[in-house]
Amino acid sequence: MSSARARAPKVEEGAALDRILTLELARTTERTAVAAARLRGRGDEMAADRVAVDAMRSELNRLPIDGTVVIGEGERDEAPMLWIGEKVGSGRGPAVDIAVVPLEGTTICAKNLPNSISVVAIAEAGSLLVAPDVYMDKIAIGPGYPAGLVGLDRSPEDNLKALAAAKGVPIEEITACILDRPRHARLIEAVRSTGASIRLIGDGDVTGVIHTTEPDETGIDIYLGLGGAPEGVLAAAALRCIGGQMEGRLMIDRPDKMERARAFGITDPRRVYRLEDMVRGDVLFAATGVTDGNFLQGVKFGRNQITTNTVVMRSSTGTVRWIRARHTHLDKFEG
Numbered sequence: 001m002s003s004a005r006a007r008a009p010k011v012e013e014g015a016a017l018d019r020i021l022t023l024e025l026a027r028t029t030e031r032t033a034v035a036a037a038r039l040r041g042r043g044d045e046m047a048a049d050r051v052a053v054d055a056m057r058s059e060l061n062r063l064p065i066d067g068t069v070v071i072g073e074g075e076r077d078e079a080p081m082l083w084i085g086e087k088v089g090s091g092r093g094p095a096v097d098i099a100v101v102p103l104e105g106t107t108i109c110a111k112n113l114p115n116s117i118s119v120v121a122i123a124e125a126g127s128l129l130v131a132p133d134v135y136m137d138k139i140a141i142g143p144g145y146p147a148g149l150v151g152l153d154r155s156p157e158d159n160l161k162a163l164a165a166a167k168g169v170p171i172e173e174i175t176a177c178i179l180d181r182p183r184h185a186r187l188i189e190a191v192r193s194t195g196a197s198i199r200l201i202g203d204g205d206v207t208g209v210i211h212t213t214e215p216d217e218t219g220i221d222i223y224l225g226l227g228g229a230p231e232g233v234l235a236a237a238a239l240r241c242i243g244g245q246m247e248g249r250l251m252i253d254r255p256d257k258m259e260r261a262r263a264f265g266i267t268d269p270r271r272v273y274r275l276e277d278m279v280r281g282d283v284l285f286a287a288t289g290v291t292d293g294n295f296l297q298g299v300k301f302g303r304n305q306i307t308t309n310t311v312v313m314r315s316s317t318g319t320v321r322w323i324r325a326r327h328t329h330l331d332k333f334e335g
Contacts, residue, residue: 017094017124017282022312025122026323028059029288030308032118034333036103036290037299041112048109052102052118057081057088060098060120065089068125071099071230074133075260084130095125099233105203108291115204115293120286121237127281129233129273132260135251136232138205140223142213143243152247152272156190156224163222164196171195177208177220184225191224206287207295209235213244218294226251236278237285241313242320246275282316306333 035055039048053073060067067089072082082088082100089096098120103109105116121128139152139159145166150159156176164171172195178184180200191198199220201208205227211218232248239246252261252269261269288310289296300307310323327333 017096017122017284017314017316022284022314022321023323024063025120025284025286026288026310026312026325028056028063028120029118029286030310030325030327031059031333032056032102032120033288033290033308034299034306034327036109036116036118037301040109040116040291040298043110045106045110049103049106053081056100056102056118056120060088060100061090063089064093065122066091066093066095067098067122068096069100070097070128070130071101071121071233073100073102084133097123097125097128097130099123099128099230099237101206101230101234103290104206104231104234105290108203112291113202114291115201115207115295116290116298117204117207117287117293117296118290119206119234121234121279121283123237123279123283124281127279127283128237129278130264131229131233131250131266132257132264134229134257134260135226136229137226137249137251138209138223138232138235138246140209140212140235140239140246141221141244142215145245147245149245150222150247152249156187157194159222159224160191160194160196167221172197174221175199175215175219177201177211177223178225179203179205179208179227181226187225204293206231206235206238207293209244209246210238210242210295213239213242233278234285236275237283237315238287238313239275240279240283241285241315241318244275246278248273248278279315282314284315285311285313287311304328304330306330 032055036052069086101119108116174196211220289298291298297309306327312321
C-alpha cells in the first residue's frame with residue numbers, strides 16, 4: 001500500500017514562495033521607507049531606525065507566511081523587535097527565512113544624504129545564512145565574469161589585476177567601492193597603490209554591492225572591505241537574483257564573539273562563505289528608497305500623495321521589477 005508521503009505531489013523548487021505576492025513584499029518596504037523618510041534630515045538616527053523597525057514588523061505580520069527572522073536587528077537581548085529568531089507573519093503560509101535591514105544607512109537618513117534604503121529578503125526556510133550581528137569581510141563583483149575570479153584569500157592587488165584583465169581594461173580604469181572607515185586605511189592604501197580608483201561611501205554597503213552589477217551606470221566595478229554581516233546576507237540575496245559573485249568572512253576575533261557564533265552553529269571562524277553558502281534556493285528581495293540615490297529615488301511627499309520607488313527581485317525567475325508608486329490614501333501611512 002502506498003503511503004501518504006508517496007502520494008503527495010512533488011513540490012517544485014521555489015513553489016513555497018508562490019503565495020507571497022510581489023506587491024505584498026513591495027508594500028512592506030514602501031511603508032517602512034515612508035516612516036523613516038518622515039525623519040530625514042532631523043539628525044536623530046535612533047528615532048529614524050525605531051520607526052522603520054516598527055513599520056516593517058507591522059507589515060511583515062500581515063503577510064501570509066510562517067516567517068522566522070534569521071538576519072535582523074541583533075540578538076534577542078539587544079533588539080526589542082525583529083530580533084534573530086523572532087516569528088513574524090500570519091503563521092498560515094509557507095515557512096520562510098527573513099532577512100531585514102529596516103533602515104540601511106541610519107546616519108545617511110538622519111543627515112538626508114544619498115542612498116538610504118529599506119530592505120527585506122525572504123527565502124525558503126533553511127536557505128539563508130544565520131549569523132550573529134558582527135562584521136563581515138566582503139568582496140563582490142557583478143555578473144559576466146569567470147567563476148572564482150576574485151576572492152578574500154587573495155590580496156587586493158591580485159583581485160584588482162584579475163578583474164582588470166577579465167574586463168579587458170587597464171587597472172587604472174577599475175573603481176572599487178569601500179566604506180569610509182578608519183579600519184580600511186590599509187585597504188585603501190593597497191588599492192590606490194595599484195593605480196585603481198576608489199569610491200568611498202559613508203554608509204549603505206548593500207547598495208554598494210548592488211552597484212557592482214551595473215558598472216557602466218554606477219562606475220563601480222568591485223566592492224571591498226568590512227561591513228555588517230546582516231547587510232552582507234542581504235546583498236548576497238540581491239546578487240542571487242541579478243547575478244554576480246560574492247564572498248564573505250565573519251569577523252569573529254574575540255572570545256565573546258566566538259561564543260555567540262557557536263550559538264548559531266558556527267564553528268569555523270575563518271570560513272569563507274560563497275554566495276551560494278549565504279543564500280540558497282528561491283529568494284525574493286525588495287528595497288525602497290528612503291533618500292535619493294543612484295540606485296533608488298527616495299520618498300517624495302506631495303500635498304495629496306506620497307511617491308515611492310521600489311525594486312523587487314526573484315531568483316527563480318531572474319525577474320527584476322521597478323515599481324514607482326503613487327499613494328493617495330495617505331491615512332494608510334499614518335501611525
